[in-house]
Amino acid sequence: xxxxxxxxxxxxxxxxxxxxxxxxxxxxxxxxxxxxxxxxxxxxxxxxxxxxxxxxxxxxxxxxxxxxxxxxxxxxxxxxxxxxxxxxxxxxxxxxxxxxxxxxxxxxxxxxxxxxxxxxxxxxxxxxxxxxxxxxxxxxxxxxxxxxxxxxxxxxxxxxxxxxxxxxxxxxxxxxxxxxxxxxxxxxxxxxxxxxxxxxxxxxxxxxxxxxxxxxxxxxxxxxxxxxxxxxxxxxxxxxxxxxxxxxxxxxxxxxxxxxxxxxxxxxxxxxxxxxxxx
Amino acid sequence: xxxxxxxxxxxxxxxxxxxxxxxxxxxxxxxxxxxxxxxxxxxxxxxxxxxxxxxxxxxxxxxxxxxxxxxxxxxxxxxxxxxxxxxxxxxxxxxxxxxxxxxxxxxxxxxxxxxxxxxxxxxxxxxxxxxxxxxxxxxxxxxxxxxxxxxxxxxxxxxxxxxxxxxxxxxxxxxxxxxxxxxxxxxxxxxxxxxxxxxxxxxxxxxxxxxxxxxxxxxxxxxxxxxxxxxxxxxxxxxxxxxxxxxxxxxxxxxxxxxxxxxxxxxxxxxxxxxxxxxxxxxxxxxxxxxxxxxxxxxxxxxxxxxxxxxxxxxxxxxxxxxxxxxxxxxxxxxxxxxxxxxxxxxxxxxxxxxxxxxxxxxxxxxxxxxxxxxxxxxxxxxxxxxxxxxxxxxxxxxxxxxxxxxxxxxxxxxxxxxxxxxxxxxxxxxxxxxxxxxxxxxxxxxxxxxxxxxxxxxxxxxxxxxxxxxxxxxxxxxxxxxxxxxxxxxxxxxxxxxxxxxxxxxxxxxxxxxxxxxxxxxxxxxxxxxxxxxxxxxxxxxxxxxxxxxxxxxxxxxxxxxxxxxxxxxxxxxxxxxxxxxxxxxxxxxxxxxxxxxxxxxxxxxxxxxxxxxxxxxxxxxxxxxxxxxxxxxxxxxxxxxxxxxxxxxxxxxxxxxxx
Ligand SMILES: Nc1ncnc2c1ncn2[C@@H]1O[C@H](COP(=O)(O)OP(=O)(O)O)[C@@H](O)[C@H]1O
Ligand SMILES: [Mg+2]
Numbered sequence: 001x002x003x004x005x006x007x008x009x010x011x012x013x014x015x016x017x018x019x020x021x022x023x024x025x026x027x028x029x030x031x032x033x034x035x036x037x038x039x040x041x042x043x044x045x046x047x048x049x050x051x052x053x054x055x056x057x058x059x060x061x062x063x064x065x066x067x068x069x070x071x072x073x074x075x076x077x078x079x080x081x082x083x084x085x086x087x088x089x090x091x092x093x094x095x096x097x098x099x100x101x102x103x104x105x106x107x108x109x110x111x112x113x114x115x116x117x118x119x120x121x122x123x124x125x126x127x128x129x130x131x132x133x134x135x136x137x138x139x140x141x142x143x144x145x146x147x148x149x150x151x152x153x154x155x156x157x158x159x160x161x162x163x164x165x166x167x168x169x170x171x172x173x174x175x176x177x178x179x180x181x182x183x184x185x186x187x188x189x190x191x192x193x194x195x196x197x198x199x200x201x202x203x204x205x206x207x208x209x210x211x212x213x214x215x216x217x218x219x220x221x222x223x224x225x226x227x228x229x230x231x232x233x234x235x236x237x238x239x240x241x242x243x244x245x246x247x248x249x250x251x252x253x254x255x256x257x258x259x260x261x262x263x264x265x266x267x268x269x270x271x272x273x274x275x276x277x278x279x
Numbered sequence: 280x281x282x283x284x285x286x287x288x289x290x291x292x293x294x295x296x297x298x299x300x301x302x303x304x305x306x307x308x309x310x311x312x313x314x315x316x317x318x319x320x321x322x323x324x325x326x327x328x329x330x331x332x333x334x335x336x337x338x339x340x341x342x343x344x345x346x347x348x349x350x351x352x353x354x355x356x357x358x359x360x361x362x363x364x365x366x367x368x369x370x371x372x373x374x375x376x377x378x379x380x381x382x383x384x385x386x387x388x389x390x391x392x393x394x395x396x397x398x399x400x401x402x403x404x405x406x407x408x409x410x411x412x413x414x415x416x417x418x419x420x421x422x423x424x425x426x427x428x429x430x431x432x433x434x435x436x437x438x439x440x441x442x443x444x445x446x447x448x449x450x451x452x453x454x455x456x457x458x459x460x461x462x463x464x465x466x467x468x469x470x471x472x473x474x475x476x477x478x479x480x481x482x483x484x485x486x487x488x489x490x491x492x493x494x495x496x497x498x499x500x501x502x503x504x505x506x507x508x509x510x511x512x513x514x515x516x517x518x519x520x521x522x523x524x525x526x527x528x529x530x531x532x533x534x535x536x537x538x539x540x541x542x543x544x545x546x547x548x549x550x551x552x553x554x555x556x557x558x559x560x561x562x563x564x565x566x567x568x569x570x571x572x573x574x575x576x577x578x579x580x581x582x583x584x585x586x587x588x589x590x591x592x593x594x595x596x597x598x599x600x601x602x603x604x605x606x607x608x609x610x611x612x613x614x615x616x617x618x619x620x621x622x623x624x625x626x627x628x629x630x631x632x633x634x635x636x637x638x639x640x641x642x643x644x645x646x647x648x649x650x651x652x653x654x655x656x657x658x659x660x661x662x663x664x665x666x667x668x669x670x671x672x673x674x675x676x677x678x679x680x681x682x683x684x685x686x687x688x689x690x691x692x693x694x695x696x697x698x699x700x701x702x703x704x705x706x707x708x709x710x711x712x713x714x715x716x717x718x719x720x721x722x723x724x725x726x727x728x729x730x731x732x733x734x735x736x737x738x739x740x741x742x743x744x745x746x747x748x749x750x751x752x753x754x755x756x757x758x759x760x761x762x763x764x765x766x767x768x769x770x771x772x773x774x775x776x777x778x779x780x781x782x783x784x785x786x787x788x789x790x791x792x793x794x795x796x797x798x799x800x801x802x803x804x805x806x807x808x809x810x811x812x813x814x815x816x817x818x819x820x821x822x823x824x825x826x827x828x829x830x831x832x833x834x835x836x837x838x839x840x841x842x843x844x845x846x847x848x849x850x851x852x853x854x855x856x857x858x859x860x861x862x863x864x865x866x867x868x869x870x871x872x873x874x875x876x877x878x879x880x881x882x883x884x885x886x887x888x889x890x891x892x893x894x895x896x897x898x899x900x901x902x903x904x905x906x907x908x909x910x911x912x913x914x915x916x917x918x919x920x921x922x923x924x925x926x927x928x929x930x931x932x933x934x935x936x937x938x939x940x
Contacts, residue, residue: 074454074480080783101360105396105415109326149928156933160940183929186921191929205876208855212874219874220791 005038005115006240007107009141009167013154015124018174019144021206021216022198022229023121024052026142028215029233031084035116035240038076040087043123044097047089053079054213061090063098065106081218085115100134107137116240126161135162140239141169142197147182152191159194172198172232198232200225315405316346318373320353322399322414329421329453329511330394335386338371338401338412342379350375353403355385360396360415367392371401394418394452422511423451424458424479429505429521435495437529438632438659442667443489445505445521449479456510460487466501467527468494471730472703474771478509490668490770492659495527496633554642554650556584558679560616564763567659567671567688571627576656576673578604579618582611588642592619595637601625602636602656625660633659668692668742668770670702674763683710683757686749689770693745700739702750703769705732709759721750741865782806782814782867787860791876792849800873803842804862806835812865818845819859824875825849826858835864849877 010023020043027039041049042062050056055077064075065087076085098106110118126135135141141162145155155171162169171192173185176199189196203225209216217226324336338355342348350373357367367387374381395418402411427446435441443462449455455478464470476485494501506520561579568574582588590609594602605620636658641651661669669690676683687704691697702722708731711717717726722737735752742748757763783805792798806814814835820826827846835841847858857872 074482081787083783099360101396101398101415105326105417108415112326149925152929153932156929157936160933160936164940183925184921187926187929190926191933193933208874208876212857212872214874218787220876221788223791 004111005036005113005118006139007110007118007120007137008236009135009138010119010121010144011126011141011158012124012144012151013158014145014151017144017146017151018200018206019124020048020052020121022142022144022172022174022200022232023119024049024215025217025226025229026233026236027084027117027119028082028217029230030117030119030237031082032217033233033237035237036114037084038087038110038113038115038118039079039084040110040118040120041089042120043089045123049086049121050088051210051213052215053086053088055079055086055088056213062087062106063090065109081214103134104137107134110137117236126158135165135167138167140236141167142236143169143171144174145171145188146175147173147177147184147188149183152183152188156192159192163193170195170197170235172196172200174198174200175202176200177202197235198228200228200232315349315351316342317344318342318348318410320401320403320410320412322401322412324399324414324416326415327417327419327453328389329514330389330392330418331421332514333386333388334416334418335384336399336414336416337382337384339380339382340373340403345379347377347379348373348381351403351405353401356400356402357387357392358398358400359392360398366397371403373403389418392418394420419452421451421514422449422453422455422479422509422516424449424455424507424509424516424518426505426507426518426521427484429503429523431503431523431525433523433525435525435527436630436632437495437498437527438492439495440631440661440667440669441491441494441525443491443503443505445487445489446484447476447479447487447507448484449482451511453511454478454480455516458507458509461506461508462489462503464491464494464501464503466494467497467499468501470494470769472769472771476507487771490670492670492769498527498529500524500526554588554590554640556582556586557588557590557611557642558583559676560679561618562676562680563621563656563673564676564683564760565657565659565672565674566621566623567661567673568623568625569669569671570625570629570631570660570662572624574623574658576621576623576675577618578621579616579677580609580611581616581679582613585613587612590640590642593639595639598634598636601629601634601658604638621656623658625658629660631660631662633657668697668700670770676757676760680760681756683754683760683763685752685763687752688747688749689739689742690747691742691744696744696746697739697742697770700742701771702737702739703771704735704737705730706735706754706763707759708732710757710763711754712756712758716755717752719750719752722748724750782862782864782869787871787873791878792847797846797848798875800845800847800858800860800875801842802845802860802862802871802873803840804869805840806864814841814862814864816843816845817861817863818847818873819861820847821856821858823849823854823856823877824858847875849875853877 008026010019010026012019020041023039027037031037039049040062041047043049044063047061061075075087077088078084079086110120120138141158143155143158143162145151159169159171171188171194173188173196176182176185178201185196185199201224203216203223205216205220205223205225209219212219216223217229220226221230318340320338320340322336322338328334340348352370352372355367355369355371356365358365369385369387371383371385396415397418398413398415400411400413402409424447427448429443429445431441431443445460445462447458457478458476460474460476462470462472462474470491472489474487474489476487479485502522502524504520504522506518508515508517510516558581559579560581561577563576563578566574566576578592580590588611590611592604592607592609594604601623603622603624605622609617609619611617634657635655638654638656639651640654641649643649659671661671669692671688671690672685674683674685687702689697689700689702706717708728711733714726714728714733717733717735719726719735719737722739724735724737726733726735728734737750739748787803788799788801800818802816802818804814806812812835814833816831816833818826818829820829825848827848829845831843831845833841833843849856854877856875856877858875860869860871860873862869862871
């Protein structure tokens with residue numbers, strides 16, 4: 001039996017913290033690192049992955065796999081610039097919540113496909129009544145939060161749900177602005193019982209990327225946002241192993257120095273991908 | 280495959296349960312005590328099955344106690360997920376095999392099932408305890424490829440080209456396999472071909488255009504038939520065939536009419552004109568020309584005797600408006616060669632078709648008397664600049680008839696290019712003694728013998744609109760040249776592939792640069808065409824951004840990744856600018872808007888300040904910078920102030936959440 005993808009649930013208890021933004025860019029970095037990635041928009045009510053990728057006009061989505069009569073292969077599209085596969089959400093049409101067995105069946109299909117990662121972008125919270133049944137299908141949940149009280153408390157609440165259900169989880173802090181009044185990474189690390197895998201700054205590249213329909217990481221790999229996402233991505237890459245999985249915690253001081261001096265010519269991720277291609 | 284509840288305790292429980300009836304009834308003391316080996320059961324099923332015929336799933340029982348499986352019987356059920364109704368049930372068994380696992384297939388019909396999700400469940404019960412396993416699958420419609428439309432003009436004139444369009448769509452739920460299209464024509468002339476079209480995914484459509492000459496050669500009514508077969512989930516499916524008819528008639532016109540002269544009897548044309556002592560160095564057999572244009576051909580003679588010969592040529596007066604010769608008398612000295620130009624000028628309104636124009640020849644050769652006869656020059660007339668591709672040909676005999684050479688030109692319609700087309704030509708088997716006597720060049724071709732013909736298939740990858748591509752062929756020692764006038768050709772155009780499939784943007788980096796500096800944009804494309812092609816990159820500058828190497832080219836081989844770098848300089852105006860990047864290769868092009876972010880000039884930017892300072896100052900600045908960077912690095916963590924209060928609040932909330940749930 002094929003080992004199936006490492007299925008990651010991108011989640012938050014609170015809306016608008018950047019789940020979709022993180023999901024899309026995490027998937028982008030992983031595919032640029034040569035992993036086979038399937039990005040799934042499972043936010044049945046408000047699908048928005050398509051806006052980041054220029055795939056907002058597809059008329060079939062993840063919900064349709066659960067509904068009858070659809071060949072799973074027919075809802076998978078390839079995102080040309082990265083080559084990753086995407087099951088976008090159906091932006092138009094009415095909201096269809098799947099039944100438990102439909103969800104079971106959706107995951108069965110994800111497991112059958114030959115990907116390294118399935119990155120599943122979800123709606124805020126956990127779909128009521130069915131959580132314990134379907135959460136076991138995930139290998140890990142990523143909790144996205146912003147550095148402020150309400151969002152952090154919600155993240156801790158979600159972490160508790162995952163703990164009681166036995167699902168491994170990790171935390172990405174998004175939209176950091178380095179302000180005094182902001183909750184610091186140190187405070188989050190003290191209160192969150194799990195590993196903080198990413199600290200991603202607030203960056204203008206994100207709204208620009210949505211307007212351009214190009215993942216922010218592809219627009220500019222050297223900006224703060226991309227470096228934050230890229231660092232987090234490599235930690236997730238380490239979950240499945242492979243050449244690019246980095247166990248190093250972020251950028252070395254030397255890297256930072258070279259970057260500030262403008263001497264570090266190219267993004268290392270891109271450079272290593274290009275080197276691969278030349279061979 | 281999913282595992283269900285364990286039977287670990289079942290063995291023990293069964294011992295107790297089977298002992299109970301003995302206490303309840305004195306007459307049933309013969310209850311046997313069986314020890315059941317604990318096991319799990321799983322069901323194997325695909326996620327989708329087409330709803331026709333039968334579905335086969337399997338179940339596997341695996342011992343969890345390290346013991347051989349106990350023989351048992353159980354039940355297999357198929358349950359409709361939405362209604363919870365059992366739609367199929369059957370007994371299943373685990374026989375005595377002595378091994379620790381057992382797998383068996385179960386096949387059930389789908390005739391009374393609908394397209395929805397089902398649960399396949401296997402349950403074994405013993406002594407009040409049960410173990411079961413289940414799996415989910417969906418029934419969907421299999422591929423259903425239909426001929427959406429099959430069309431062609433319903434009337435045509437003799438000798439004109441016919442174009443047939445066949446549109447297919449997969450209206451089923453699963454992808455089809457490759458589709459075999461059987462296309463045939465019956466009537467005064469017949470035609471048959473089998474094409475393989477690519478597979479169609481659900482909802483996908485395809486168009487196939489078949490262009491034929493020689494299916495309008497004779498007046499009458501013709502019937503064309505299209506039928507398809509394909510494979511879906513291992514079963515061969517076919518569509519109902521689709522047919523149409525068309526009528527071929529003589530065109531209504533007062534001028535010359537297309538006609539094959541002279542009317543052939545028994546399928547053979549009269550032999551070529553022979554003149555004693557005179558060789559034809561070039562004798563056109565068939566020339567194609569567009570309406571309202573002049574096509575030049577020639578008749579070449581050589582005197583092989585040792586006396587002067589005089590030859591007179593006259594075009595049949597009925598066709599004098601169509602064909603004119605540069606001279607009507609040729610004086611040929613010994614060993615002399617001469618060519619007579621033949622100008623073929625079809626008028627704008629001349630009916631399209633094939634014209635055989637008689638040329639009367641008298642030769643007074645001094646060796647002894649007069650010879651006279653009729654030669655035929657055959658012209659085919661097409662209308663230019665239409666929406667259909669045109670196949671034009673020139674066939675001539677050279678070297679006194681020892682070599683036959685032909686040029687086929689394919690002209691793309693002026694409103695649309697041709698993509699993935701195949702030119703098929705059938706030459707009568709009698710034309711050459713051996714397949715090796717035929718050579719084809721110009722296009723990538725292959726020759727096979729099929730149905731009493733040499734079949735030459737040539738690939739046209741892409742031909743832009745209104746452009747012409749040529750194929751040349753020559754036949755050594757042609758044995759019956761006039762039979763070539765009967766040769767047929769066809770263009771089979773499969774539906775165009777989407778251009779993105781040939782060029783794929785693999786990566787693009789767009790820099791954020793500081794005002795008045797130099798940056799690079801790197802673009803990589805994967806070329807997946809079938810033959811090598813030039814790939815051209817064009818990055819269009821904008822008023823704010825100058826591109827130093829706007830156009831770059833590279834030869835790409837199939838599946839090669841091409842990376843190009845553009846150097847850009849900007850004027851110091853902040854903002855985001857989109858530069859258009861065009862990438863093109865044979866058969867494809869891509870456009871991409873590359874955003875370039877220009878940040879304001881920072882006076883303290885070290886990379887622009889350093890080069891002007893003496894070395895010791897630079898070293899000093901470097902050390903200060905290292906310290907600054909370390910400070911920055913450290914400062915990052917402390918910029919947001921750590922507050923024990925806030926951390927405490929969060930921890931208190933965490934504990935409260937834990938307590939209250
Ligand atoms: N790091 C960031 N910097 C700037 N804007 C961001 C960042 N992350 C998210 N955003 C903005 O926040 C909004 C909500 O993000 P989104 O990813 O859709 O959140 P969610 O999926 O959690 O609802 C988007 O409009 C996006 O532009
Ligand atoms: Mg979202």
